[in-house]
Amino acid sequence: MRREYKIIEKYEVVPNVHKFVIRDPRIAKKVKAGQFVLVMANEKGERIPLTLSDWDPKEGTITLYVLELGVSTMELVSLSKGDSLYSLAGPLGHPAKVEKFGNVLLGGGCFGIGGIYPLAKAMKEAGNSVTVIIEARSNYLLYNREKLEGVANEFFTTTSDGSEGMRGHVQDKLQELVKDGRKFDHAYFMGCTFMLMQCARATMPHKIPTGVALNAIMLDGTGMCGCCRVTVGGHTKFVCVDGPEIDGHLVDWDELFIRKHIYREEEAVSYQSHACRSLTGYEREAKGGGEA
Amino acid sequence: MMPNLSGRVKMPEQPPEIRARNFQEVPFGLTEELALREASRCLNCKNPLCRTGCPVAVKIPEFIQLIKQERYAAAARKIKETNALPAVCGRVCPQEVQCESKCVLGIKGEPVAIGYLERFCADYEREMGLTEIPEPAPPTGKKVAVIGSGPSGLTVAGDLIKLGHEVHIFEALHKPGGVLTYGIPEFRLPKKIVQAEVDNLIKQGVRLELDSVIGMVRTVDELIEEDGFDAVYIGVGAGLPTFMNIPGENLNNIYSANEYLTRANLMKAYMFPEYATPVERGKHVVVIGGGNVAMDSVRTALRLGAETSTIVYRRAREQLPARAEEVHHAEQEGVLFNLLTNPVRFIGDENGCVKGMECIKMELGEPDSSGRRKPVPISGSEFIIECDMVIVSIGTGANPVIFSSLEGVERNRWGYIIVNEETNETTKRNVYAGGDIVTGSATVIQAMGAGRIAAKAIHEKLQAMDRKK
Ligand SMILES: Cc1cc2nc3c(=O)[nH]c(=O)nc-3n(C[C@H](O)[C@H](O)[C@H](O)COP(=O)(O)OP(=O)(O)OC[C@H]3O[C@@H](n4cnc5c(N)ncnc54)[C@H](O)[C@@H]3O)c2cc1C
Ligand SMILES: Cc1cc2nc3c(=O)[nH]c(=O)nc-3n(C[C@H](O)[C@H](O)[C@H](O)COP(=O)(O)OP(=O)(O)OC[C@H]3O[C@@H](n4cnc5c(N)ncnc54)[C@H](O)[C@@H]3O)c2cc1C
Ligand code: SF4
Ligand code: SF4
Ligand code: FES
Numbered sequence: 001m002r003r004e005y006k007i008i009e010k011y012e013v014v015p016n017v018h019k020f021v022i023r024d025p026r027i028a029k030k031v032k033a034g035q036f037v038l039v040m041a042n043e044k045g046e047r048i049p050l051t052l053s054d055w056d057p058k059e060g061t062i063t064l065y066v067l068e069l070g071v072s073t074m075e076l077v078s079l080s081k082g083d084s085l086y087s088l089a090g091p092l093g094h095p096a097k098v099e100k101f102g103n104v105l106l107g108g109g110c111f112g113i114g115g116i117y118p119l120a121k122a123m124k125e126a127g128n129s130v131t132v133i134i135e136a137r138s139n140y141l142l143y144n145r146e147k148l149e150g151v152a153n154e155f156f157t158t159t160s161d162g163s164e165g166m167r168g169h170v171q172d173k174l175q176e177l178v179k180d181g182r183k184f185d186h187a188y189f190m191g192c193t194f195m196l197m198q199c200a201r202a203t204m205p206h207k208i209p210t211g212v213a214l215n216a217i218m219l220d221g222t223g224m225c226g227c228c229r230v231t232v233g234g235h236t237k238f239v240c241v242d243g244p245e246i247d248g249h250l251v252d253w254d255e256l257f258i259r260k261h262i263y264r265e266e267e268a269v270s271y272q273s274h275a276c277r278s279l280t281g282y283e284r285e286a287k288g289g290g291e292a
Numbered sequence: 293m294m295p296n297l298s299g300r301v302k303m304p305e306q307p308p309e310i311r312a313r314n315f316q317e318v319p320f321g322l323t324e325e326l327a328l329r330e331a332s333r334c335l336n337c338k339n340p341l342c343r344t345g346c347p348v349a350v351k352i353p354e355f356i357q358l359i360k361q362e363r364y365a366a367a368a369r370k371i372k373e374t375n376a377l378p379a380v381c382g383r384v385c386p387q388e389v390q391c392e393s394k395c396v397l398g399i400k401g402e403p404v405a406i407g408y409l410e411r412f413c414a415d416y417e418r419e420m421g422l423t424e425i426p427e428p429a430p431p432t433g434k435k436v437a438v439i440g441s442g443p444s445g446l447t448v449a450g451d452l453i454k455l456g457h458e459v460h461i462f463e464a465l466h467k468p469g470g471v472l473t474y475g476i477p478e479f480r481l482p483k484k485i486v487q488a489e490v491d492n493l494i495k496q497g498v499r500l501e502l503d504s505v506i507g508m509v510r511t512v513d514e515l516i517e518e519d520g521f522d523a524v525y526i527g528v529g530a531g532l533p534t535f536m537n538i539p540g541e542n543l544n545n546i547y548s549a550n551e552y553l554t555r556a557n558l559m560k561a562y563m564f565p566e567y568a569t570p571v572e573r574g575k576h577v578v579v580i581g582g583g584n585v586a587m588d589s590v591r592t593a594l595r596l597g598a599e600t601s602t603i604v605y606r607r608a609r610e611q612l613p614a615r616a617e618e619v620h621h622a623e624q625e626g627v628l629f630n631l632l633t634n635p636v637r638f639i640g641d642e643n644g645c646v647k648g649m650e651c652i653k654m655e656l657g658e659p660d661s662s663g664r665r666k667p668v669p670i671s672g673s674e675f676i677i678e679c680d681m682v683i684v685s686i687g688t689g690a691n692p693v694i695f696s697s698l699e700g701v702e703r704n705r706w707g708y709i710i711v712n713e714e715t716n717e718t719t720k721r722n723v724y725a726g727g728d729i730v731t732g733s734a735t736v737i738q739a740m741g742a743g744r745i746a747a748k749a750i751h752e753k754l755q756a757m758d759r760k761k
Binding site: 002003026027030040044045046047071072075086087088089090091092219220221222223224225226227229230231236241255258259 | 565568
């Protein structure tokens with residue numbers, strides 16, 4: 001007696017990023033911004049975490065954006081409209097901290113471009129002035145613009161090749177805004193680990209309280225196995241139940257990279273060349289520039 | 293038939309050097325002939341002491357008598373009067389401290405192999421397709437939510453469905469069975485046995501709702517107030533890993549036993565890449581702990597190709613809490629034991645992977661509150677064990693997920709739920725609890741026993757509700 005998790009809509013939004021709309025009325029009714037689900041494409045698949053990027057309680061549907069990376073995301077992406085996922089559990093994790101902070105900065109890269117939308121909406125509804133910055137390698141890889149623009153007070157894009165918006169990354173735009181005298185009372189970033197680290201490092205000198213949606217490797221997602229553990233301010237935390245939002249200034253980034261077998265810079269970079277191969281240009285920049 | 297007082301039968305099993313490299317079940321089970329021979333040793337005592345050692349008082353001499361009469365399926369049904377999962381318990385109960393420890397034959401010689409016989413008739417019944425699905429009682433119109441599909445939840449569900457109540461099991465994972473599925477390895481408890489038990493419940497009408505993390509997707513209050521459940525049973529187990537809290541614990545290739553076994557069993561990482569979930573395959577594996585979980589981990593590591601697989605335990609051999617049979621099997625398979633030894637820190641290599649563990653030797657001192665002699669460190673005895681993988685298996689705690697939204701259920705200082713021992717009702721009306729989430733890590737049969745008590749109390753409560761109307 002398996003539940004059915006039917007794919008209502010599925011298409012490739014930009015190269016390598018797939019949008020899924022899935023029927024699950026229970027999750028659609030319960031979810032709050034910042035939470036995620038654990039998904040199995042088929043019986044032999046892995047349980048992988050994906051951010052709840054939008055939902056419609058009336059229709060009973062949820063939206064996920066999947067960045068195709070390795071085997072499990074590939075298997076997900078090979079499913080079609082009308083198919084059912086094997087397993088879908090959620091909503092999991094603590095909802096993100098949403099309150100009236102004042103000026104809120106949200107940054108998104110890779111799947112985070114899709115994933116920060118609920119945050120932007122919730123922050124806006126909580127009475128904040130919301131600034132959104134998204135990044136990609138090139139303009140044709142940016143997505144979700146209209147939705148983000150629809151809720152943000154201010155919306156910026158950055159691209160590694162300068163084809164749209166500022167040439168650079170979220171943290172470069174952030175630096176520029178701060179230099180122009182802009183004050184932010186809270187920041188939240190979602191994307192690949194390298195981007196999260198860069199952004200958290202950028203807000204640190206300006207003492208902007210910063211949450212990052214950490215993407216540790218997970219198994220059960222309910223605090224049962226400890227595989228998602230990270231060191232935060234000297235204490236061990238489980239990302240699946242204590243997070244995914246974690247104080248970006250307290251994360252032990254070195255350890256986090258180690259836990260992904262990627263201690264040295266080059267490894268961090270080659271990891272990114274997997275994680276964001278179509279979206280950002282860190283790997284090329286770090287290897288001395290040059291377009292792929 | 294003359295009582296046969298000659299020795300207890302030996303269970304046929306895979307030879308150690310072969311089984312240490314595969315995931316098939318270790319013991320083959322008794323043949324009919326061996327079962328008859330073993331059954332003939334039972335004296336059919338008037339006052340069977342063996343029953344007093346069984347937490348659910350299985351009718352031991354009665355079922356063994358039925359085996360003697362070659363009525364194996366009837367014997368299985370006799371056991372099922374008090375124990376819903378004999379094929380499981382026959383395999384995993386620590387018989388040497390339960391039923392068999394009390395058998396009179398054990399005074400002078402060896403006790404009757406009650407566990408083997410229990411397994412024999414349960415397997416016979418299942419394999420011959422003789423399992424009877426009980427006729428459902430007329431519907432009572434009452435609805436019960438069971439949270440968690442481990443042995444205690446399955447017992448509650450089985451008891452209440454027979455009485456005509458509507459039963460829904462909510463399970464967080466994508467497969468039912470609790471520890472029987474995600475923790476205990478295939479070579480000790482084949483998953484098809486657990487699945488067959490769950491299938492029987494489903495045939496009887498139990499609704500199994502997988503992927504349902506209660507506390508997140510629904511709360512207990514919502515189950516009662518919005519979804520119309522008349523009673524709730526919490527059987528969520530003790531799913532929170534404990535770590536050592538010593539330096540270097542977050543190095544790569546240091547797993548909690550929960551993670552290691554979940555990857556290997558639930559996600560079938562031993563069949564990687566057919567199954568997509570990976571697990572590291574250490575060459576020199578160290579497992580910290582001495583319970584069943586540690587034995588399962590250390591033996592799994594062997595089967596995943598370890599050259600050495602070592603138990604590090606701070607107490608002495610006699611104090612290993614694991615089932616005797618598992619310790620024995622582990623020794624036969626070549627598991628190394630570093631007893632009276634305690635880790636102090638982990639040492640990493642330049643890639644952040646564990647490459648060694650510094651330990652200190654212990655000696656036994658005064659007895660502690662549990663009556664066991666307490667291990668105390670011998671200063672200056674530090675030494676290093678080289679290893680490329682560590683599995684921490686020093687116990688579990690109460691997982692907080694369900695409690696984030698659960699008011700009114702009081703817990704003790706370890707986080708376990710406080711219940712009325714007669715009924716297993718919690719401090720919240722119509723909410724019951726049992727199994728590891730009440731007792732802390734215990735045994736399968738104790739979890740089932742707790743479920744049985746709660747099911748009886750729930751049934752009485754539901755009937756009383758009707759009378760009030
Ligand atoms: C809370 C949370 C929310 C997430 N939300 C989304 C989302 O909305 N959309 C999305 O596309 N992805 C999301 N991710 C990341 C996603 O879970 C991983 O990309 C996925 O598990 C990779 O599986 P794979 O088998 O395809 O790749 P693998 O073959 O497992 O990995 C390919 C490469 O990615 C690395 N990797 C593996 N797991 C992760 C991980 N969890 N995070 C980062 N890198 C990893 C591997 O080291 C390897 O280099 C989220 C992760 C977390 C923890
Ligand atoms: C590796 C290992 C080996 C063992 N070996 C033995 C042995 O040989 N003999 C023996 O007698 N005992 C053994 N034990 C102990 C025994 O398995 C447990 O005592 C027993 O399983 C407890 O049963 P339970 O029903 O209380 O909980 P569990 O079996 O832990 O089941 C709880 C279930 O609840 C689910 N759950 C948790 N939280 C939620 C939630 N919020 N919502 C929905 N579902 C939830 C879990 O996913 C799980 O499926 C072993 C334990 C382990 C871990
Ligand atoms: S349930 Fe366990 S303790 Fe009871 S008789 Fe069977 S094997 Fe022995
Ligand atoms: S105590 Fe031993 S001999 Fe007596 S009935 Fe029980 S199993 Fe048989
Ligand atoms: S994924 Fe298992 S504890 Fe977080």
